[in-house]
Amino acid sequence: MTASRQIHLVRRPQGVPVAEDFAVVGVDTPDAGEGQVQVQNLLMSVDPYMRPRLTADQPLDAAMLGGGIGRVVQSRNDRFKEGDLVRHGAGMQELFVSDGKGLQTLNPDPALSLSVYMHALGGTGITAYGGLLETGALKDGEQVFVSTAGGAVGSVVAQIAKIKGCYVVGSTGTDDKAAWLKDEVGLDAVINYKSQPLSAALKAATPKGIDVYFENVGGAHLDAALARMNLRGRIAVCGMISTYNGGGEGVRNLSNMIYSRIRMEGFVASDFPHLQVQFVEDMTGWLKAGRVKYQETILDGFERAPEGLIGLFSGLNNGKMLIRVAD
Amino acid sequence: MTASRQIHLVRRPQGVPVAEDFAVVGVDTPDAGEGQVQVQNLLMSVDPYMRPRLTADQPLDAAMLGGGIGRVVQSRNDRFKEGDLVRHGAGMQELFVSDGKGLQTLNPDPALSLSVYMHALGGTGITAYGGLLETGALKDGEQVFVSTAGGAVGSVVAQIAKIKGCYVVGSTGTDDKAAWLKDEVGLDAVINYKSQPLSAALKAATPKGIDVYFENVGGAHLDAALARMNLRGRIAVCGMISTYNGGGEGVRNLSNMIYSRIRMEGFVASDFPHLQVQFVEDMTGWLKAGRVKYQETILDGFERAPEGLIGLFSGLNNGKMLIRVAD
Numbered sequence: 001m002t003a004s005r006q007i008h009l010v011r012r013p014q015g016v017p018v019a020e021d022f023a024v025v026g027v028d029t030p031d032a033g034e035g036q037v038q039v040q041n042l043l044m045s046v047d048p049y050m051r052p053r054l055t056a057d058q059p060l061d062a063a064m065l066g067g068g069i070g071r072v073v074q075s076r077n078d079r080f081k082e083g084d085l086v087r088h089g090a091g092m093q094e095l096f097v098s099d100g101k102g103l104q105t106l107n108p109d110p111a112l113s114l115s116v117y118m119h120a121l122g123g124t125g126i127t128a129y130g131g132l133l134e135t136g137a138l139k140d141g142e143q144v145f146v147s148t149a150g151g152a153v154g155s156v157v158a159q160i161a162k163i164k165g166c167y168v169v170g171s172t173g174t175d176d177k178a179a180w181l182k183d184e185v186g187l188d189a190v191i192n193y194k195s196q197p198l199s200a201a202l203k204a205a206t207p208k209g210i211d212v213y214f215e216n217v218g219g220a221h222l223d224a225a226l227a228r229m230n231l232r233g234r235i236a237v238c239g240m241i242s243t244y245n246g247g248g249e250g251v252r253n254l255s256n257m258i259y260s261r262i263r264m265e266g267f268v269a270s271d272f273p274h275l276q277v278q279f280v281e282d283m284t285g286w287l288k289a290g291r292v293k294y295q296e297t298i299l300d301g302f303e304r305a306p307e308g309l310i311g312l313f314s315g316l317n318n319g320k321m322l323i324r325v326a327d
Numbered sequence: 328m329t330a331s332r333q334i335h336l337v338r339r340p341q342g343v344p345v346a347e348d349f350a351v352v353g354v355d356t357p358d359a360g361e362g363q364v365q366v367q368n369l370l371m372s373v374d375p376y377m378r379p380r381l382t383a384d385q386p387l388d389a390a391m392l393g394g395g396i397g398r399v400v401q402s403r404n405d406r407f408k409e410g411d412l413v414r415h416g417a418g419m420q421e422l423f424v425s426d427g428k429g430l431q432t433l434n435p436d437p438a439l440s441l442s443v444y445m446h447a448l449g450g451t452g453i454t455a456y457g458g459l460l461e462t463g464a465l466k467d468g469e470q471v472f473v474s475t476a477g478g479a480v481g482s483v484v485a486q487i488a489k490i491k492g493c494y495v496v497g498s499t500g501t502d503d504k505a506a507w508l509k510d511e512v513g514l515d516a517v518i519n520y521k522s523q524p525l526s527a528a529l530k531a532a533t534p535k536g537i538d539v540y541f542e543n544v545g546g547a548h549l550d551a552a553l554a555r556m557n558l559r560g561r562i563a564v565c566g567m568i569s570t571y572n573g574g575g576e577g578v579r580n581l582s583n584m585i586y587s588r589i590r591m592e593g594f595v596a597s598d599f600p601h602l603q604v605q606f607v608e609d610m611t612g613w614l615k616a617g618r619v620k621y622q623e624t625i626l627d628g629f630e631r632a633p634e635g636l637i638g639l640f641s642g643l644n645n646g647k648m649l650i651r652v653a654d
Contacts, residue, residue, distance in 0.1 A: 045517060052582070218582060267585070
């Protein structure tokens, strides 16, 4: 038995989550029983997809959902030995016991930071890869628009599209991110949607229209994109962060879908197990060659997970937001 | 040279079209020259798809776009003889001259009314057939929702779905149409969206959710359907009549597309030439067996075409709206 902590949801957020919706709760974590492991969390992920689940299926007064990377500290399970690194979906717990189901042993490439296995080589990476190439059915050299292109998913989408020879426009909400996307990542055009009129800027930035729109935002972003979609364009719907906290404008340009025969389709990271091997091979190569760059915002301290999650909605993060629990 | 008439658009409608947006204009139609035919219009179609084009590509002070059935009255073209019936897209003209391109000779089944070649066996029929079976990828026995199920497209969609063993819910805007759909067509549930709260009624009528939504309306209809879509549901976007005249609410439930992996896709009648032979065979059989029923609203008199088109937006029609120009 070891004293540890969990992050609990203690009430359902109204609109943007606030600190008081969460609590850091002390618990006693049991030792590993027969067939079990005890895992210490090292890195935890906070992601926009969590917001709708706070209103839906996240139980109150229980450990928050979420994924992370941990280290096996006790093992009574033949599949794992002490010291193994594992990727897990065990939620926001400093320490937890598992029968091994849902734990994936990691053998990280020594040339890469462990944290990339939480984003470019993790859930956000396969989301970008599968959503763009399979749901979006991207063809080399097409015209691509990516919303929240400075985010963990969007920045990978934009770079895969560049690797595939596409003309790529990204939107983002800060000048810092815009500069990184233009100067470091090499996008063809970047729109700061907070300081520029989105529809006019997108029109100017997409003289050949849009073949694939990778949708992370919804609302006005979707309306602006719909007005620029080419015949048989695809909209891969990964997220609609502008709508998760309520409010926002309804979408009005959907009738453009008819004559332009636009296909819009939702997907989630777990839709692409059949792409996993190719994804890891491609992405490891791109990262090591510097062809996919990334940013991370890492908050130190388990108790800062709510702050990190809340910060996603105010643009606190540059790239992937992570919580460092231990080294 | 023969005196005849055309319907012109004389100004672009603001919102719902009004009579003053159109004019009936006298013209002299030349005789058929070498390689040409002169065609007398018999039946003309007015359709919701025309509305967006009044704002877009319909020229002012020229014959209105549109399709119809005519009779060849002069022929100097080997492909046609006098008396042939032809389906055409020559627009709203009493009499016109053509080189034969775009004219399709009709050999109507003597057991069927000629008018069905303007709807169930015409453009609205192939729209329903292709949109439901190909774009909607309907599988036998699925849960189907059809908006404007009393209309020319919707009523055919609903009946094909019933033939395919599906549970079918339709929405319509009048009690007359609702009664026809329930009693004559045999839908499983019918919602009058003008007298019932749409979302609550749709929820009650779809206890097993919706696998395919055939979309003719947009706005609140789409929001209500999105809230009921099953995993990997399809939304075949045929029209969004509620949005064509401006106004209306924006759509707010699009984020449901993500976790339910919904696919929404636009299409038009001309997308399905590869289905044409099978369509004619299936639909002729269904009509002759009474398995596809239809309603028509036929206005007598060429000059009533604007009235017919305007009436589409107030529910003047039961089923397909046609203009009878001559017998």
